[in-house]
Amino acid sequence: MYDYKFSDVNLTTWALFRLTCSAMQKVAERKLAKLGLTPEQVDVLWICRDYPDTLIPAEIARLISREEQTVTGLLNRMEREGLLKRVPKRKGKPFTEVKITDKGTEAAGAGVEVAMSLITEIMSILSAPEHEELQRLLQVLQRKTAELLQVELVLKDYSLEETITAPR
Template sequence: MGNNSTNYGKRELWALLSQAANALSRAADNELRPVGITMMQAAVLFFVKNSKAPATPAEISRWLFREPHTVSQLLIRMERQGLIRKAKDLEKKNLVRVTLTEKGEEAFQHQTEMRVIGKILSSLSPEECDKLGACLKKLRDEAIKELDARPRRLPFP
């Protein structure tokens, strides 16, 4: 199968998807480094900021498709960095709510202004972006079914 072929096999598509995700993540990490956050931390900031209700560690874990203990450690680091604040829910004492601090808001703002993602995605036409978005959503939804781990709410499609 040549490089110019558009008739990709499943393994080739899987490899391309994985390579694209890793390359995009590394490019974003490079741009976020001066702000002092990683792509994973940026994802947490995005979820907390765009969540319609106060975010919890469990919901963040489900949304990121990461184990709760992994997210717990991530949130501890982010709290130490002053990016988030964790507070016990006043009604449900065993529930923790996560909110952004002023520093977290600033980091979130920088993340939304990232040039590298826009630059990379601008290589696609609006139609290609629409098709890619639809395909990625379909793949994500199928993977969620396989994991039997549907997040209760996603802050985007």
């Protein structure tokens, strides 16, 4: 890994944050690949196993911060592998439900065990006060990005063409 230092403190922090996240993702990918799983699959299996309510694809997308079409592709692959099944809409149920299979529950157990071991290994180098400070700082960044995402969603819903062609 490189020690990035840029003249702009924002860029240095951004690069360090992105590279650290990328490296942690890569480690998780390598560890979980030994089980034939991806981090995204483990996220979905973990949610399907432990979520207290009925799950639908849109809720899974929200929980893992992915676009719905990305989750649909992931669910298609996981269903083909027998890790989960989708139960079509039924009377009184307006949405397709996602259910974990026995094979998926077994894979979730192994995947979550590997993920938790990795999380503990990486995060245990921080002291309790460092965890609190990091969480506080990440929450600040999370609020700002949520604000920017909301602005983006509002702009997507707003038709620029209507504004341009509207009579003056």
